[in-house]
Amino acid sequence: VQVRLDQLGELGLIRLLSSRAMRQDPGVRVGVGDDAAVVLPCPGADLLLTCDALVEGIHFRRAWYAGHPEKLGRKALAVNLSDVAAMGGWPRYCLVTLLAEPAMPLDFVLGVYDGLEGLARESGTTLVGGDTVRLESGFILDVFLVGEVESGAALLRSGARPGDLIAVTGDFGLARAGLEVLERGELEPSGKARPAAGAGDRALAVARQLEPPVRLGEARALAALGCLHALSDTSDGLSRQVRLIGEASQVGAVVEAGAVPVHPATARLAALHGLDPLDWALAGGEEYELIAALAPADLDQAQAAVAALGRTRLKPVGQFTAAPGFGLRGDGGRLTQLPDEGFEHFRGGVERVSGG
Amino acid sequence: VQVRLDQLGELGLIRLLSSRAMRQDPGVRVGVGDDAAVVLPCPGADLLLTCDALVEGIHFRRAWYAGHPEKLGRKALAVNLSDVAAMGGWPRYCLVTLLAEPAMPLDFVLGVYDGLEGLARESGTTLVGGDTVRLESGFILDVFLVGEVESGAALLRSGARPGDLIAVTGDFGLARAGLEVLERGELEPSGKARPAAGAGDRALAVARQLEPPVRLGEARALAALGCLHALSDTSDGLSRQVRLIGEASQVGAVVEAGAVPVHPATARLAALHGLDPLDWALAGGEEYELIAALAPADLDQAQAAVAALGRTRLKPVGQFTAAPGFGLRGDGGRLTQLPDEGFEHFRGGVERVSGG
Numbered sequence: 255v256q257v258r259l260d261q262l263g264e265l266g267l268i269r270l271l272s273s274r275a276m277r278q279d280p281g282v283r284v285g286v287g288d289d290a291a292v293v294l295p296c297p298g299a300d301l302l303l304t305c306d307a308l309v310e311g312i313h314f315r316r317a318w319y320a321g322h323p324e325k326l327g328r329k330a331l332a333v334n335l336s337d338v339a340a341m342g343g344w345p346r347y348c349l350v351t352l353l354a355e356p357a358m359p360l361d362f363v364l365g366v367y368d369g370l371e372g373l374a375r376e377s378g379t380t381l382v383g384g385d386t387v388r389l390e391s392g393f394i395l396d397v398f399l400v401g402e403v404e405s406g407a408a409l410l411r412s413g414a415r416p417g418d419l420i421a422v423t424g425d426f427g428l429a430r431a432g433l434e435v436l437e438r439g440e441l442e443p444s445g446k447a448r449p450a451a452g453a454g455d456r457a458l459a460v461a462r463q464l465e466p467p468v469r470l471g472e473a474r475a476l477a478a479l480g481c482l483h484a485l486s487d488t489s490d491g492l493s494r495q496v497r498l499i500g501e502a503s504q505v506g507a508v509v510e511a512g513a514v515p516v517h518p519a520t521a522r523l524a525a526l527h528g529l530d531p532l533d534w535a536l537a538g539g540e541e542y543e544l545i546a547a548l549a550p551a552d553l554d555q556a557q558a559a560v561a562a563l564g565r566t567r568l569k570p571v572g573q574f575t576a577a578p579g580f581g582l583r584g585d586g587g588r589l590t591q592l593p594d595e596g597f598e599h600f601r602g603g604v605e606r607v608s609g610g
Numbered sequence: 611v612q613v614r615l616d617q618l619g620e621l622g623l624i625r626l627l628s629s630r631a632m633r634q635d636p637g638v639r640v641g642v643g644d645d646a647a648v649v650l651p652c653p654g655a656d657l658l659l660t661c662d663a664l665v666e667g668i669h670f671r672r673a674w675y676a677g678h679p680e681k682l683g684r685k686a687l688a689v690n691l692s693d694v695a696a697m698g699g700w701p702r703y704c705l706v707t708l709l710a711e712p713a714m715p716l717d718f719v720l721g722v723y724d725g726l727e728g729l730a731r732e733s734g735t736t737l738v739g740g741d742t743v744r745l746e747s748g749f750i751l752d753v754f755l756v757g758e759v760e761s762g763a764a765l766l767r768s769g770a771r772p773g774d775l776i777a778v779t780g781d782f783g784l785a786r787a788g789l790e791v792l793e794r795g796e797l798e799p800s801g802k803a804r805p806a807a808g809a810g811d812r813a814l815a816v817a818r819q820l821e822p823p824v825r826l827g828e829a830r831a832l833a834a835l836g837c838l839h840a841l842s843d844t845s846d847g848l849s850r851q852v853r854l855i856g857e858a859s860q861v862g863a864v865v866e867a868g869a870v871p872v873h874p875a876t877a878r879l880a881a882l883h884g885l886d887p888l889d890w891a892l893a894g895g896e897e898y899e900l901i902a903a904l905a906p907a908d909l910d911q912a913q914a915a916v917a918a919l920g921r922t923r924l925k926p927v928g929q930f931t932a933a934p935g936f937g938l939r940g941d942g943g944r945l946t947q948l949p950d951e952g953f954e955h956f957r958g959g960v961e962r963v964s965g966g
Contacts (some may be wrong), residue, residue: 283656284766287858289696289842290660290757295651300639304646305705305754307743340645349751351662351707385752396707398661400755401646408648410640432793486645502643508837553683 259363259388260356267360267386271367279380281346291382293347293400300408302401304337306330307351310393316362318436318464323362325464326395331373332466333489336542339342339470341410342477342486343403345350345377350384351414353394366395377470409477409485414503416549416576418483421556423472424543425515426492431523432463455519455585466542472566473544475559476529482556483546491538493593495545496572497580503547508581509536509592536582537595547574613720615744616712621744623716627723635736637702638931647738649703649756654682656764658757660693662686666749672718674792674820679718680725681820682751687729689845690755692898696843697766698833699759701733706740709750722751733826765833765841770859772904772932774839777912778924779828780899781871782848783890788819811875822898827901828922831915838912840903847894849949851901852928853936859903864937865892865928865948892938893951903930949961 259267272286284292295301309315310331319326331348350370354363374381379399435456469487476482483560486502487493492514501506516531524531546568548556553570560568572583580592615623628642640648652659664686666672667856675682687704694701706726710719730737735755791812825843832838840859844851848870856863866954872887902924906913909926916924928939 269695283762284764288764288767289693290658290699290755290764292697292759293657294660294761295652295655295657300649300887301649301651301657302646303649303703303738303754303756304704305707305739305741305752307709307752309709309743309745311746313746324784341648343646347657347659349659351663353663353665353750360734377792379892382659383661385661385663388668389665390748392746394709394750396658396663396752397662398705399646400659400756403648405650406639408640411644423798477752489695502940515677 257360258356259354259358259360261489262360264386264388265368274367279571280377282380282382285382288566291347291349293382295404296400298405299402300405302338302341302343302403304334305396305398306333306337307394308333316393323365324372327366328368328373329464329466330380330395330397331370332468332542333466334397335377335379335468336487336489338399338401339468339473339544340485341401341403341408341472342485343401343408344470344474345379345399345401347382347400348374348379349382349398351396352384353388353389355389355391355393358393363386369393370467375470407477409482411484411486411499412502413483414499414574415483416505416574417549418547418574419550419553419570420507420509420544420574421553421568421570422488422515422549422573423469423560423568424541425465425517425520426538426541426543427520427531428459428462428517428523429466429540430534431520431537431538432459435459435523436463451480452522454524458519459523463540466540467566469542469544471563472560476544476546476556477573479552479555479559481552482546482548484544488538488541488545491536491595492545493536493595496592497594499545499547500574500580503574506578506580507572507592508575508583508589511582511584513569513571515569536593548580614712614717615710615714615716615797618716618925620742620744621743622703630723633699638671638736638738641738642795644905647703647771649706649738652758654761655758657675658694658697658699658759658764660690661752661754662689662693663750663752664689668720671891672749679721683722683725684729685822686751686753687821688824688839689724689898689957690753690850691824691826692843692845693901694755694757695824695829696841697757697759697764698829698841699757699764700826700830700887701735701755701757703738704730705738705754707752708740708742709745711745711747712747712777712923713862714749733824755939764835765770765838767840767842768858769839769857770855770944771839772861772885772930773905774903774930775906775909776852776865776928776930777904777909777924777926778844778871778903779825779897779916779924780823780897781873782894782897782899782927783819783876783880783887784815784872784873785822785896786890787876788815788817789896791815792819807879811878814875815912819896825898825900827919832902833911835911838902838904842901844894844897844899844901847892847951848901849892849951853950854903855903856930856936859930862934862936863928863929863948864939865943867940869925870926871925892949957966
């Protein structure tokens with residue numbers, strides 16, 4: 255028999271969550287259970303503060319995580335770790351606000367916490383508290399993350415210089431393809447009986463959407479070089495992020511369409527739909543890759559530092575420019591406007607689940 | 611014409627909120643606008659981390675704040691300030707996750723931020739970031755607060771000793787009375803035409819529910835004495851908090867019914883309903899008063915420290931005991947069980963708005 259949250263009660267849930275074996279952390283004087291957590295900052299470090307919420311019906315559907323709720327917990331933390339990575343720092347402490355409908359199965363909630371605590375352990379983060387609130391319906395996880403970075407060394411969006419390369423980790427568009435697969439089942443235009451994309455491609459795309467990469471190691475390796483002028487992540491889409499860095503740095507940018515890394519599975523899934531995978535790659539969303547600005551002369555060492563970790567590569571996709579504006583150079587050399595797209599939560603139909 | 615959030619878009623809202631004149635704070639290297647905020651901790655202090663969400667339909671109704679949304683923003687921060695006060699610390703930085711339906715009027719949202727920033731300024735807190743997410747319906751504010759306290763000096767729940775007095779600021783039951791007034795309009799039993807409670811009493815009760823006190827000054831004054839064994843706040847109700855401190859400290863407690871401070875307005879409003887105001891005072895909820903454990907010999911100086919601020923008094927309401935269990939001593943000396951009540955979010959009817 256499944257236990258529901260309302261059968262346990264809020265205090266029961268808090269007690270159950272508090273009693274779980276937490277990561278031991280000498281920096282924690284008082285964890286869950288008092289009015290606030292008491293933790294020690296690292297002497298001489300600056301604090302990084304960020305929060306990101308995952309909302310059912312906006313960022314995900316519960317059915318996506320049926321049978322593996324731990325992936326939802328991991329993602330809720332991962333999107334926040336990405337913000338700390340994007341500053342060149344390391345994560346330390348997190349709090350989690352859980353908002354859930356009374357009929358929510360306890361097993362699902364505990365699975366979410368399993369995933370969250372698993373990634374917390376792997377990333378050196380300690381869960382030290384939170385809040386639990388009943389919702390009339392739905393499920394929301396809001397994670398608050400405290401990270402640290404060497405004093406004065408945070409990598410901002412505002413440091414890009416004209417002539418800097420735009421370099422990115424990973425590849426783009428696959429998480430968006432995964433969203434399409436999840437939403438449409440097979441990525442088939444409705445009513446048509448085209449051949450389905452390969453199961454392997456579909457599984458890969460879905461995994462990218464549900465299990466984003468965590469680029470903490472790559473970010474720290476890059477930060478250690480001391481040569482990055484700007485760093486951010488691409489959670490709002492590659493195009494959008496190039497624009498945000500450009501605006502913050504008061505420079506323009508040109509992205510080379512042919513240089514944007516696209517996974518072969520993304521290309522195959524897009525082809526099935528008669529779409530250009532570049533559209534997914536540029537507008538994207540839910541892609542937690544790093545995007546850096548650095549002098550061309552520093553590219554080799556930066557690429558070596560990322561490659562040394564063996565998980566991804568750093569690839570130049572364009573250049574920041576003294577000339578204002580944001581361009582996309584196509585294969586034939588033709589320059590068009592870089593799309594100003596990215597998911598906006600308050601616009602668009604409510605029936606559409608989308609990343610961002 | 612009212613502007614709705616979906617007409618502005620998420621990026622538009624973020625830009626609008628980012629452009630507002632923020633409190634200047636030399637501790638903030640990077641505020642709103644990058645991947646994470648970068649702030650400086652106070653050297654030698656421990657960090658206090660807490661979060662509390664206010665959820666429409668659970669903690670409040672939007673109609674309560676029609677015409678004065680700033681009170682909702684103030685309360686969202688106040689409930690978190692109360693947690694930092696309850697540790698004996700001071701607040702520094704906050705992040706706000708705003709979850710709102712697309713049709714939400716922009717004016718209401720800006721009013722909420724006005725209130726939040728107003729109380730932030732008054733309390734020495736700086737708003738350094740957050741997240742904005744579309745909800746299908748409703749309105750949620752989740753505030754994350756970073757506070758500080760002298761290293762090793764946080765006041766916990768677990769330090770109460772047998773023989774310690776239980777001492778509280780403020781009075782109890784009035785916020786609960788305010789909830790009844792808000793929910794029933796006049797606190798009249800349905801269908802009966804009893805005389806309404808005085809408008810003054812009703813206004814006072816509603817104000818207590820919507821505008822909780824902030825006991826940061828009193829908590830710091832008490833902490834400075836160095837004589838408190840335990841400190842907490844009473845947001846979950848007086849009875850519940852006595853039990854939580856007792857359990858954490860492995861002591862019992864006896865509360866003197868006649869000593870629990872009850873405002874005359876609370877008593878009058880309860881009388882109108884044929885209720886015992888003590889029931890409201892003990893179960894309460896949404897009452898952000900301090901509750902301390904201290905040796906009887908230290909009461910005078912503690913009372914003087916609180917009284918010196920001119921806003922409230924510190925009043926003993928019972929004693930922690932070596933004998934286990936939690937009792938309530940009535941006027942005639944009869945000992946009964948201290949009620950184990952307090953609002954639990956996952957239990958109870960969803961139609962009922964309640965504190966907690």
